[in-house]
Amino acid sequence: MTIWKHELRTGRLSLLIWTAAIAFLLAVCIFIYPEMSVQMEEISDTFSQMGSFSQAFGMDQINFGEFIGFFGVECGNVLGLGGALYAALIGISALAKEEKEHTAEFLLTHPVGRLRVLAEKLAAIGTQLFLLNGFVIMITALSIILIGETPDVSTMLLLFLAYFILQLETAAICFGLSAFLHRGSMGLGLGVAGIFYILNLIANLTEEAACLKYLTPFGYAEGTNIIADGSLNGAYLAVGILLAATGIFVAFFRYSKKDIV
Amino acid sequence: MNAISTTNLTKYYGSRRQKSRGILDVTLTVPEGDFFGFIGPNGAGKSTTIRILLGLIAPSGGLAELFGKNVLSRKQDILSDIGYLPSEVNFYSGLRVRDILRLSADLRKQDCSDEARRLCERLELDPSRRIDELSLGNRKKAGIVCALQHRPRLYILDEPTSGLDPLMQREFYTILKERNQEGATVFLSSHVLSEVQRYCRHAAIIREGRLLVTDSVEQLGHTDARRVTLYGVSKAPALEGIKLEKYPVQETSEANSVSFLYSGDPKALLSALAALPLTDLTITEPDLEEIFLHYYGNE
8 A cells, every 4th residue: 555655745735734724614605594594584585586596596495594405505515525625636646646746657666567556546545535524524614513503414524425426526537638648637637526416506597408417427416306306316336336437447448559659 | 407498579559550660580599597687778669678578568479488388368377577767767656665676576476675674784774765756767766676675587688777876786696696696597688788797697788669679788799890999090991891981980089080990891991090190009809889880770
Protein backbone atom coordinates (compact mmCIF):
# COMPACT_ATOMS: atom_id res chain seq x y z
CA MET A 1 0.00 0.00 0.00
CA THR A 2 2.99 2.30 -0.53
CA ILE A 3 1.37 4.24 -3.37
CA TRP A 4 -1.92 4.52 -1.43
CA LYS A 5 -0.06 6.00 1.55
CA HIS A 6 1.94 8.30 -0.71
CA GLU A 7 -1.21 9.56 -2.42
CA LEU A 8 -2.87 10.28 0.92
CA ARG A 9 0.23 12.09 2.10
CA THR A 10 0.61 14.29 -0.98
CA GLY A 11 -3.13 15.01 -1.10
CA ARG A 12 -3.64 15.73 2.59
CA LEU A 13 -3.54 19.53 2.34
CA SER A 14 -6.08 19.62 -0.47
CA LEU A 15 -8.30 17.17 1.46
CA LEU A 16 -8.03 19.27 4.58
CA ILE A 17 -8.97 22.49 2.79
CA TRP A 18 -11.94 21.02 0.89
CA THR A 19 -13.22 19.15 3.94
CA ALA A 20 -12.95 22.22 6.15
CA ALA A 21 -14.62 24.43 3.53
CA ILE A 22 -17.55 22.07 2.94
CA ALA A 23 -18.03 21.31 6.64
CA PHE A 24 -17.86 25.01 7.49
CA LEU A 25 -20.46 25.95 4.86
CA LEU A 26 -22.77 23.14 5.96
CA ALA A 27 -22.43 24.17 9.60
CA VAL A 28 -23.16 27.81 8.69
CA CYS A 29 -26.31 26.72 6.83
CA ILE A 30 -27.45 24.63 9.78
CA PHE A 31 -26.80 27.40 12.31
CA ILE A 32 -28.80 29.97 10.34
CA TYR A 33 -31.78 27.59 10.13
CA PRO A 34 -33.39 28.46 13.52
CA GLU A 35 -33.55 32.12 12.56
CA MET A 36 -34.73 31.34 9.05
CA SER A 37 -37.33 28.81 10.19
CA VAL A 38 -39.35 31.59 11.82
CA GLN A 39 -39.84 33.18 8.42
CA MET A 40 -39.84 29.86 6.55
CA GLU A 41 -43.47 29.08 7.29
CA GLU A 42 -44.42 32.18 5.34
CA ILE A 43 -41.94 31.93 2.48
CA SER A 44 -42.08 28.16 2.01
CA ASP A 45 -45.15 28.50 -0.17
CA THR A 46 -43.44 31.23 -2.17
CA PHE A 47 -40.35 29.04 -2.64
CA SER A 48 -42.43 26.14 -3.86
CA GLN A 49 -44.40 28.32 -6.29
CA MET A 50 -41.57 29.96 -8.18
CA GLY A 51 -42.24 27.91 -11.33
CA SER A 52 -39.19 26.78 -13.25
CA PHE A 53 -36.80 28.02 -10.57
CA SER A 54 -38.55 25.88 -7.93
CA GLN A 55 -38.54 22.91 -10.31
CA ALA A 56 -34.87 23.30 -11.18
CA PHE A 57 -33.86 23.10 -7.52
CA GLY A 58 -36.59 20.59 -6.61
CA MET A 59 -38.16 23.01 -4.15
CA ASP A 60 -41.66 22.23 -5.41
CA GLN A 61 -41.46 18.72 -3.94
CA ILE A 62 -40.62 19.35 -0.30
CA ASN A 63 -41.64 21.50 2.58
CA PHE A 64 -38.88 24.07 2.78
CA GLY A 65 -40.11 25.07 6.21
CA GLU A 66 -39.08 21.72 7.76
CA PHE A 67 -35.43 21.21 8.70
CA ILE A 68 -35.02 18.12 6.52
CA GLY A 69 -36.43 20.02 3.53
CA PHE A 70 -34.15 22.98 4.16
CA PHE A 71 -31.20 20.64 4.67
CA GLY A 72 -32.02 18.68 1.48
CA VAL A 73 -31.68 21.80 -0.66
CA GLU A 74 -28.68 23.29 1.18
CA CYS A 75 -26.96 19.93 1.46
CA GLY A 76 -27.58 19.38 -2.24
CA ASN A 77 -25.85 22.61 -3.11
CA VAL A 78 -22.98 22.57 -0.65
CA LEU A 79 -22.03 18.91 -0.26
CA GLY A 80 -23.33 17.85 -3.67
CA LEU A 81 -21.54 20.49 -5.71
CA GLY A 82 -18.57 20.97 -3.39
CA GLY A 83 -18.00 17.22 -3.07
CA ALA A 84 -18.37 16.72 -6.82
CA LEU A 85 -15.79 19.43 -7.54
CA TYR A 86 -13.30 17.89 -5.10
CA ALA A 87 -13.96 14.39 -6.46
CA ALA A 88 -13.46 15.64 -10.03
CA LEU A 89 -10.20 17.34 -9.11
CA ILE A 90 -8.64 14.31 -7.42
CA GLY A 91 -9.94 12.01 -10.15
CA ILE A 92 -8.68 14.06 -13.08
CA SER A 93 -5.27 14.67 -11.53
CA ALA A 94 -4.65 11.13 -10.25
CA LEU A 95 -2.77 9.93 -13.33
CA ALA A 96 -2.26 13.12 -15.34
CA LYS A 97 -0.30 14.88 -12.59
CA GLU A 98 2.36 12.15 -12.70
CA GLU A 99 3.02 12.95 -16.34
CA LYS A 100 2.69 16.69 -15.94
CA GLU A 101 5.27 16.72 -13.15
CA HIS A 102 7.36 13.98 -14.84
CA THR A 103 7.11 11.77 -11.76
CA ALA A 104 5.55 8.90 -13.76
CA GLU A 105 9.09 8.05 -14.88
CA PHE A 106 10.15 7.74 -11.23
CA LEU A 107 7.11 5.71 -10.19
CA LEU A 108 6.94 3.34 -13.15
CA THR A 109 10.63 2.43 -13.15
CA HIS A 110 10.10 0.75 -9.79
CA PRO A 111 8.90 -2.86 -9.69
CA VAL A 112 5.22 -1.96 -9.41
CA GLY A 113 2.79 -2.98 -12.12
CA ARG A 114 0.65 -0.30 -13.69
CA LEU A 115 -2.48 -2.11 -12.54
CA ARG A 116 -1.26 -1.87 -8.96
CA VAL A 117 -0.54 1.84 -9.43
CA LEU A 118 -4.09 2.33 -10.70
CA ALA A 119 -5.67 0.20 -7.98
CA GLU A 120 -3.84 2.01 -5.16
CA LYS A 121 -4.57 5.43 -6.65
CA LEU A 122 -8.25 4.49 -6.89
CA ALA A 123 -8.20 3.24 -3.31
CA ALA A 124 -6.63 6.54 -2.23
CA ILE A 125 -9.39 8.49 -4.01
CA GLY A 126 -12.03 6.36 -2.27
CA THR A 127 -10.31 6.87 1.09
CA GLN A 128 -10.06 10.64 0.65
CA LEU A 129 -13.76 10.87 -0.24
CA PHE A 130 -14.64 8.62 2.70
CA LEU A 131 -12.64 10.82 5.08
CA LEU A 132 -14.20 13.99 3.68
CA ASN A 133 -17.72 12.65 4.08
CA GLY A 134 -17.02 11.16 7.51
CA PHE A 135 -15.79 14.50 8.84
CA VAL A 136 -18.63 16.41 7.17
CA ILE A 137 -21.19 14.02 8.71
CA MET A 138 -19.64 14.51 12.16
CA ILE A 139 -19.73 18.30 11.87
CA THR A 140 -23.28 18.15 10.48
CA ALA A 141 -24.47 15.91 13.33
CA LEU A 142 -22.82 18.14 15.91
CA SER A 143 -24.36 21.26 14.38
CA ILE A 144 -27.83 19.68 14.27
CA ILE A 145 -27.56 18.67 17.93
CA LEU A 146 -26.47 22.18 18.86
CA ILE A 147 -29.51 23.81 17.20
CA GLY A 148 -31.79 21.21 18.81
CA GLU A 149 -33.28 19.71 15.63
CA THR A 150 -34.17 16.01 15.40
CA PRO A 151 -34.40 15.08 11.73
CA ASP A 152 -35.00 11.49 10.60
CA VAL A 153 -31.58 9.83 10.87
CA SER A 154 -32.18 7.26 8.11
CA THR A 155 -33.16 10.00 5.62
CA MET A 156 -30.11 12.03 6.57
CA LEU A 157 -27.84 9.00 6.11
CA LEU A 158 -29.51 8.25 2.77
CA LEU A 159 -28.71 11.79 1.65
CA PHE A 160 -25.08 11.44 2.68
CA LEU A 161 -24.86 8.03 0.99
CA ALA A 162 -26.21 9.52 -2.24
CA TYR A 163 -23.65 12.33 -2.19
CA PHE A 164 -20.85 9.85 -1.44
CA ILE A 165 -21.87 7.72 -4.44
CA LEU A 166 -22.14 10.89 -6.56
CA GLN A 167 -18.57 11.81 -5.61
CA LEU A 168 -17.30 8.28 -6.32
CA GLU A 169 -18.94 8.28 -9.76
CA THR A 170 -17.59 11.74 -10.64
CA ALA A 171 -14.10 10.73 -9.50
CA ALA A 172 -14.27 7.44 -11.45
CA ILE A 173 -15.30 9.16 -14.69
CA CYS A 174 -12.57 11.80 -14.28
CA PHE A 175 -10.09 9.02 -13.43
CA GLY A 176 -10.89 7.44 -16.81
CA LEU A 177 -10.31 10.79 -18.55
CA SER A 178 -7.08 11.27 -16.61
CA ALA A 179 -5.54 8.23 -18.30
CA PHE A 180 -5.72 10.03 -21.65
CA LEU A 181 -4.08 13.25 -20.50
CA HIS A 182 -0.39 14.00 -20.67
CA ARG A 183 -0.71 17.16 -18.65
CA GLY A 184 -2.79 17.90 -15.59
CA SER A 185 -6.17 19.34 -16.47
CA MET A 186 -7.94 20.76 -13.46
CA GLY A 187 -10.13 22.78 -15.82
CA LEU A 188 -11.46 19.61 -17.44
CA GLY A 189 -12.26 18.10 -14.03
CA LEU A 190 -14.10 21.21 -12.85
CA GLY A 191 -15.91 21.32 -16.19
CA VAL A 192 -17.12 17.73 -15.82
CA ALA A 193 -18.50 18.43 -12.34
CA GLY A 194 -20.10 21.65 -13.53
CA ILE A 195 -21.72 19.97 -16.55
CA PHE A 196 -23.15 17.21 -14.33
CA TYR A 197 -24.68 19.84 -12.06
CA ILE A 198 -26.15 21.88 -14.92
CA LEU A 199 -27.51 18.77 -16.68
CA ASN A 200 -29.54 18.04 -13.57
CA LEU A 201 -30.87 21.60 -13.43
CA ILE A 202 -31.95 21.35 -17.09
CA ALA A 203 -33.51 17.92 -16.48
CA ASN A 204 -35.52 19.39 -13.60
CA LEU A 205 -36.86 22.22 -15.78
CA THR A 206 -38.67 20.18 -18.39
CA GLU A 207 -40.05 16.66 -18.75
CA GLU A 208 -38.52 16.44 -22.23
CA ALA A 209 -35.04 16.76 -20.78
CA ALA A 210 -35.71 14.39 -17.88
CA CYS A 211 -33.65 11.66 -19.57
CA LEU A 212 -30.55 13.77 -18.83
CA LYS A 213 -30.87 12.59 -15.24
CA TYR A 214 -29.48 9.24 -16.39
CA LEU A 215 -26.26 10.97 -17.45
CA THR A 216 -25.59 12.95 -14.30
CA PRO A 217 -24.95 11.61 -10.80
CA PHE A 218 -26.95 14.58 -9.50
CA GLY A 219 -29.96 12.73 -10.92
CA TYR A 220 -30.00 10.11 -8.16
CA ALA A 221 -28.47 12.44 -5.58
CA GLU A 222 -31.30 14.99 -5.79
CA GLY A 223 -31.89 15.75 -2.10
CA THR A 224 -35.52 16.77 -2.61
CA ASN A 225 -36.39 13.51 -4.40
CA ILE A 226 -34.61 11.40 -1.79
CA ILE A 227 -36.54 13.11 1.04
CA ALA A 228 -39.84 12.80 -0.84
CA ASP A 229 -39.34 9.15 -1.93
CA GLY A 230 -37.28 7.88 0.99
CA SER A 231 -34.98 6.12 -1.49
CA LEU A 232 -32.54 6.68 -4.36
CA ASN A 233 -33.83 6.31 -7.92
CA GLY A 234 -32.66 2.80 -8.85
CA ALA A 235 -32.55 3.38 -12.63
CA TYR A 236 -30.46 6.55 -12.37
CA LEU A 237 -28.20 4.86 -9.82
CA ALA A 238 -27.69 1.78 -12.02
CA VAL A 239 -26.65 3.94 -14.99
CA GLY A 240 -24.38 5.93 -12.68
CA ILE A 241 -22.66 2.78 -11.43
CA LEU A 242 -22.27 1.62 -15.04
CA LEU A 243 -20.68 4.96 -16.02
CA ALA A 244 -18.32 4.81 -13.03
CA ALA A 245 -17.33 1.23 -13.90
CA THR A 246 -16.72 2.31 -17.49
CA GLY A 247 -14.47 5.16 -16.29
CA ILE A 248 -12.41 2.75 -14.20
CA PHE A 249 -12.24 0.13 -16.97
CA VAL A 250 -11.18 2.74 -19.53
CA ALA A 251 -8.47 3.99 -17.13
CA PHE A 252 -7.10 0.46 -16.65
CA PHE A 253 -7.28 -0.33 -20.37
CA ARG A 254 -5.68 2.92 -21.51
CA TYR A 255 -3.04 3.32 -18.81
CA SER A 256 -1.79 -0.26 -19.01
CA LYS A 257 -0.73 0.41 -22.63
CA LYS A 258 0.13 4.07 -22.45
CA ASP A 259 3.55 5.29 -23.54
CA ILE A 260 5.16 7.40 -20.83
CA VAL A 261 7.17 9.88 -22.89
CA MET B 1 24.16 -14.24 -19.76
CA ASN B 2 23.40 -10.97 -21.49
CA ALA B 3 22.20 -8.17 -19.25
CA ILE B 4 20.66 -6.41 -22.25
CA SER B 5 19.71 -7.90 -25.57
CA THR B 6 17.67 -6.18 -28.27
CA THR B 7 16.80 -7.50 -31.71
CA ASN B 8 15.59 -5.18 -34.46
CA LEU B 9 14.09 -2.91 -31.84
CA THR B 10 11.94 -0.26 -33.53
CA LYS B 11 9.81 2.56 -32.21
CA TYR B 12 7.60 4.98 -34.09
CA TYR B 13 5.89 7.88 -32.35
CA GLY B 14 2.64 9.58 -33.25
CA SER B 15 -0.41 8.51 -35.20
CA ARG B 16 -0.32 6.30 -38.29
CA ARG B 17 -0.61 9.33 -40.57
CA GLN B 18 1.98 11.43 -38.82
CA LYS B 19 4.38 8.98 -37.36
CA SER B 20 7.97 9.86 -36.66
CA ARG B 21 10.78 7.43 -36.14
CA GLY B 22 12.30 7.04 -32.69
CA ILE B 23 14.64 4.11 -33.38
CA LEU B 24 14.89 1.57 -36.20
CA ASP B 25 16.20 -1.99 -36.09
CA VAL B 26 18.42 -1.49 -33.06
CA THR B 27 20.19 -4.76 -32.33
CA LEU B 28 22.38 -4.55 -29.26
CA THR B 29 23.96 -6.95 -26.79
CA VAL B 30 25.42 -6.01 -23.43
CA PRO B 31 26.95 -8.94 -21.52
CA GLU B 32 26.42 -9.15 -17.76
CA GLY B 33 29.25 -7.41 -15.92
CA ASP B 34 30.03 -5.01 -18.75
CA PHE B 35 30.53 -1.26 -18.47
CA PHE B 36 28.80 -0.07 -21.60
CA GLY B 37 28.55 3.38 -23.14
CA PHE B 38 25.69 4.35 -25.42
CA ILE B 39 26.80 7.33 -27.45
CA GLY B 40 24.80 9.63 -29.65
CA PRO B 41 23.81 13.24 -30.16
CA ASN B 42 20.59 14.64 -28.72
CA GLY B 43 17.55 13.11 -30.40
CA ALA B 44 19.52 10.13 -31.73
CA GLY B 45 17.34 7.57 -29.96
CA LYS B 46 19.28 6.91 -26.74
CA SER B 47 16.43 7.79 -24.41
CA THR B 48 13.88 5.99 -26.60
CA THR B 49 15.94 2.80 -26.38
CA ILE B 50 16.29 3.19 -22.61
CA ARG B 51 12.56 3.86 -22.17
CA ILE B 52 11.73 0.67 -24.04
CA LEU B 53 14.16 -1.29 -21.86
CA LEU B 54 12.42 0.09 -18.77
CA GLY B 55 8.93 -0.64 -20.08
CA LEU B 56 7.93 3.04 -20.10
CA ILE B 57 7.10 2.83 -23.79
CA ALA B 58 6.17 -0.16 -25.91
CA PRO B 59 8.24 -0.94 -29.01
CA SER B 60 6.57 -0.80 -32.42
CA GLY B 61 8.59 -3.84 -33.43
CA GLY B 62 11.47 -6.07 -32.42
CA LEU B 63 12.40 -7.68 -29.14
CA ALA B 64 14.02 -6.38 -25.96
CA GLU B 65 15.22 -8.64 -23.16
CA LEU B 66 16.96 -7.92 -19.89
CA PHE B 67 18.64 -10.91 -18.20
CA GLY B 68 16.85 -13.10 -20.77
CA LYS B 69 13.40 -11.82 -19.77
CA ASN B 70 11.11 -10.06 -22.20
CA VAL B 71 10.59 -6.44 -21.10
CA LEU B 72 6.94 -6.55 -22.08
CA SER B 73 5.88 -9.68 -20.24
CA ARG B 74 8.33 -9.72 -17.27
CA LYS B 75 8.58 -6.02 -16.56
CA GLN B 76 8.13 -6.20 -12.81
CA ASP B 77 10.77 -8.94 -12.38
CA ILE B 78 13.15 -6.97 -14.51
CA LEU B 79 12.65 -3.66 -12.72
CA SER B 80 13.57 -5.29 -9.40
CA ASP B 81 17.09 -5.75 -10.79
CA ILE B 82 17.47 -2.28 -12.26
CA GLY B 83 18.63 1.04 -10.92
CA TYR B 84 17.62 3.83 -13.28
CA LEU B 85 18.83 7.40 -13.36
CA PRO B 86 16.98 9.64 -15.83
CA SER B 87 18.71 12.52 -17.58
CA GLU B 88 16.33 14.99 -15.90
CA VAL B 89 15.54 13.98 -12.35
CA ASN B 90 12.02 14.85 -11.19
CA PHE B 91 10.57 14.05 -7.79
CA TYR B 92 7.32 14.74 -5.97
CA SER B 93 7.38 18.28 -4.68
CA GLY B 94 6.90 19.01 -1.00
CA LEU B 95 8.94 15.99 0.12
CA ARG B 96 12.40 15.77 1.63
CA VAL B 97 15.26 13.77 0.13
CA ARG B 98 14.94 11.09 2.82
CA ASP B 99 11.19 10.75 2.06
CA ILE B 100 11.93 10.16 -1.62
CA LEU B 101 14.66 7.63 -0.78
CA ARG B 102 12.31 5.81 1.61
CA LEU B 103 9.48 5.88 -0.94
CA SER B 104 11.78 4.37 -3.55
CA ALA B 105 12.92 1.66 -1.11
CA ASP B 106 9.34 0.94 -0.02
CA LEU B 107 8.26 0.55 -3.64
CA ARG B 108 10.99 -2.09 -3.90
CA LYS B 109 9.93 -3.60 -0.58
CA GLN B 110 13.48 -3.25 0.71
CA ASP B 111 15.17 -1.54 3.62
CA CYS B 112 17.94 0.47 1.97
CA SER B 113 18.49 2.95 4.81
CA ASP B 114 22.12 1.94 5.56
CA GLU B 115 23.19 2.05 1.93
CA ALA B 116 21.28 5.29 1.36
CA ARG B 117 23.11 6.90 4.30
CA ARG B 118 26.49 5.74 2.98
CA LEU B 119 25.77 7.05 -0.52
CA CYS B 120 24.50 10.39 0.79
CA GLU B 121 27.73 10.79 2.77
CA ARG B 122 29.91 9.95 -0.22
CA LEU B 123 27.98 12.29 -2.51
CA GLU B 124 27.71 14.99 0.18
CA LEU B 125 23.92 15.07 -0.03
CA ASP B 126 21.90 16.23 2.97
CA PRO B 127 18.85 13.89 3.21
CA SER B 128 16.93 16.39 5.34
CA ARG B 129 16.78 18.95 2.51
CA ARG B 130 13.49 19.59 0.73
CA ILE B 131 13.41 18.43 -2.88
CA ASP B 132 12.07 21.81 -4.03
CA GLU B 133 15.10 23.58 -2.54
CA LEU B 134 17.70 21.40 -4.25
CA SER B 135 19.98 22.67 -6.98
CA LEU B 136 20.15 20.74 -10.25
CA GLY B 137 23.31 18.98 -9.08
CA ASN B 138 21.87 17.98 -5.70
CA ARG B 139 18.69 16.78 -7.37
CA LYS B 140 20.88 14.62 -9.59
CA LYS B 141 22.65 13.26 -6.51
CA ALA B 142 19.28 12.31 -5.00
CA GLY B 143 18.48 10.52 -8.26
CA ILE B 144 21.81 8.69 -8.08
CA VAL B 145 21.14 7.50 -4.52
CA CYS B 146 17.67 6.30 -5.61
CA ALA B 147 19.24 4.36 -8.47
CA LEU B 148 22.05 2.86 -6.39
CA GLN B 149 20.69 2.32 -2.87
CA HIS B 150 19.14 -1.10 -3.55
CA ARG B 151 22.36 -2.44 -5.18
CA PRO B 152 20.77 -3.66 -8.42
CA ARG B 153 22.34 -6.03 -10.97
CA LEU B 154 21.97 -3.52 -13.79
CA TYR B 155 22.39 0.25 -13.77
CA ILE B 156 20.73 2.13 -16.60
CA LEU B 157 21.95 5.71 -16.50
CA ASP B 158 20.78 8.36 -18.94
CA GLU B 159 23.27 11.24 -19.16
CA PRO B 160 24.31 10.55 -15.56
CA THR B 161 26.82 13.30 -14.96
CA SER B 162 24.96 16.30 -16.35
CA GLY B 163 24.70 18.85 -13.55
CA LEU B 164 27.40 17.26 -11.38
CA ASP B 165 30.60 19.12 -10.64
CA PRO B 166 33.89 17.41 -11.67
CA LEU B 167 34.68 16.18 -8.14
CA MET B 168 31.25 14.60 -7.80
CA GLN B 169 31.52 13.12 -11.29
CA ARG B 170 34.74 11.41 -10.21
CA GLU B 171 33.18 10.11 -6.99
CA PHE B 172 30.14 8.90 -8.91
CA TYR B 173 32.27 6.96 -11.38
CA THR B 174 34.35 5.57 -8.53
CA ILE B 175 31.16 4.16 -6.99
CA LEU B 176 30.07 2.80 -10.36
CA LYS B 177 33.45 1.12 -10.89
CA GLU B 178 33.16 -0.49 -7.45
CA ARG B 179 29.70 -1.81 -8.28
CA ASN B 180 30.94 -3.02 -11.65
CA GLN B 181 33.86 -4.85 -10.01
CA GLU B 182 31.32 -6.53 -7.72
CA GLY B 183 29.63 -7.92 -10.85
CA ALA B 184 26.96 -5.37 -11.68
CA THR B 185 26.40 -4.23 -15.25
CA VAL B 186 26.53 -0.53 -16.10
CA PHE B 187 24.78 0.84 -19.19
CA LEU B 188 25.09 4.56 -19.58
CA SER B 189 24.13 6.95 -22.31
CA SER B 190 26.27 9.98 -22.85
CA HIS B 191 27.48 12.49 -25.31
CA VAL B 192 30.47 13.24 -23.11
CA LEU B 193 32.80 11.00 -25.05
CA SER B 194 35.80 11.45 -22.80
CA GLU B 195 33.97 9.79 -19.87
CA VAL B 196 32.87 6.89 -22.07
CA GLN B 197 36.46 6.47 -23.25
CA ARG B 198 37.75 6.64 -19.69
CA TYR B 199 35.30 4.32 -17.95
CA CYS B 200 33.49 2.08 -20.46
CA ARG B 201 34.75 -1.20 -21.87
CA HIS B 202 32.31 -1.34 -24.74
CA ALA B 203 30.31 1.30 -26.54
CA ALA B 204 27.68 1.68 -29.23
CA ILE B 205 27.08 4.71 -31.38
CA ILE B 206 23.53 5.59 -32.35
CA ARG B 207 22.51 8.24 -34.81
CA GLU B 208 19.09 9.20 -36.15
CA GLY B 209 17.60 6.11 -34.53
CA ARG B 210 19.98 3.63 -36.13
CA LEU B 211 22.82 1.84 -34.41
CA LEU B 212 25.98 2.65 -36.36
CA VAL B 213 28.57 0.55 -34.60
CA THR B 214 29.08 -1.52 -31.44
CA ASP B 215 32.54 -2.49 -30.31
CA SER B 216 35.01 -2.31 -27.49
CA VAL B 217 36.09 1.23 -26.72
CA GLU B 218 39.64 0.13 -27.51
CA GLN B 219 38.64 -1.18 -30.93
CA LEU B 220 36.51 1.85 -31.66
CA GLY B 221 39.63 3.95 -31.12
CA HIS B 222 41.52 1.76 -33.59
CA THR B 223 40.36 3.06 -36.90
CA ASP B 224 42.15 3.54 -40.17
CA ALA B 225 41.39 7.24 -39.88
CA ARG B 226 44.25 9.39 -38.58
CA ARG B 227 44.35 12.90 -37.25
CA VAL B 228 46.94 14.77 -39.35
CA THR B 229 48.13 18.20 -38.30
CA LEU B 230 50.41 20.16 -40.62
CA TYR B 231 52.44 23.23 -39.68
CA GLY B 232 53.81 25.73 -42.18
CA VAL B 233 50.83 25.45 -44.51
CA SER B 234 47.28 26.78 -44.24
CA LYS B 235 45.62 24.49 -46.79
CA ALA B 236 45.36 20.73 -46.76
CA PRO B 237 46.63 18.89 -49.85
CA ALA B 238 43.99 17.82 -52.39
CA LEU B 239 43.70 14.12 -51.62
CA GLU B 240 40.97 11.54 -51.55
CA GLY B 241 40.24 10.41 -48.01
CA ILE B 242 40.58 13.83 -46.40
CA LYS B 243 37.56 14.76 -44.33
CA LEU B 244 37.85 18.48 -44.28
CA GLU B 245 34.42 19.62 -45.31
CA LYS B 246 32.36 17.28 -43.21
CA TYR B 247 34.53 17.00 -40.13
CA PRO B 248 35.39 20.05 -38.14
CA VAL B 249 39.02 20.99 -38.53
CA GLN B 250 40.69 21.16 -35.17
CA GLU B 251 41.90 24.52 -34.09
CA THR B 252 45.66 24.59 -33.78
CA SER B 253 47.67 27.04 -31.80
CA GLU B 254 49.77 27.92 -34.82
CA ALA B 255 48.21 30.38 -37.24
CA ASN B 256 49.87 28.81 -40.24
CA SER B 257 48.63 25.26 -39.76
CA VAL B 258 45.86 22.89 -40.69
CA SER B 259 44.45 19.73 -39.12
CA PHE B 260 42.26 17.06 -40.70
CA LEU B 261 41.16 13.44 -40.49
CA TYR B 262 42.61 11.20 -43.18
CA SER B 263 41.43 7.70 -43.95
CA GLY B 264 42.93 7.13 -47.41
CA ASP B 265 46.11 5.52 -48.75
CA PRO B 266 49.09 6.41 -46.48
CA LYS B 267 51.53 6.43 -49.44
CA ALA B 268 49.41 9.01 -51.26
CA LEU B 269 49.40 11.15 -48.12
CA LEU B 270 53.17 10.94 -47.73
CA SER B 271 53.71 11.83 -51.41
CA ALA B 272 51.43 14.83 -51.11
CA LEU B 273 53.08 15.97 -47.88
CA ALA B 274 56.57 15.68 -49.44
CA ALA B 275 55.68 18.41 -51.90
CA LEU B 276 54.53 20.85 -49.17
CA PRO B 277 56.75 23.41 -47.37
CA LEU B 278 56.09 21.90 -43.93
CA THR B 279 57.81 23.10 -40.78
CA ASP B 280 56.38 20.27 -38.65
CA LEU B 281 53.66 17.62 -38.68
CA THR B 282 51.90 15.15 -36.35
CA ILE B 283 49.91 12.05 -37.32
CA THR B 284 47.96 10.54 -34.39
CA GLU B 285 45.14 8.11 -33.73
CA PRO B 286 41.89 10.02 -33.37
CA ASP B 287 40.23 9.97 -29.95
CA LEU B 288 36.70 8.66 -29.39
CA GLU B 289 35.25 12.09 -29.97
CA GLU B 290 36.65 12.09 -33.47
CA ILE B 291 35.43 8.54 -34.05
CA PHE B 292 32.01 9.74 -32.96
CA LEU B 293 32.19 12.66 -35.35
CA HIS B 294 33.39 10.27 -38.06
CA TYR B 295 30.20 8.21 -37.67
CA TYR B 296 28.08 11.23 -36.90
CA GLY B 297 29.14 13.06 -40.04
CA ASN B 298 29.06 10.04 -42.30
CA GLU B 299 25.96 10.54 -44.44
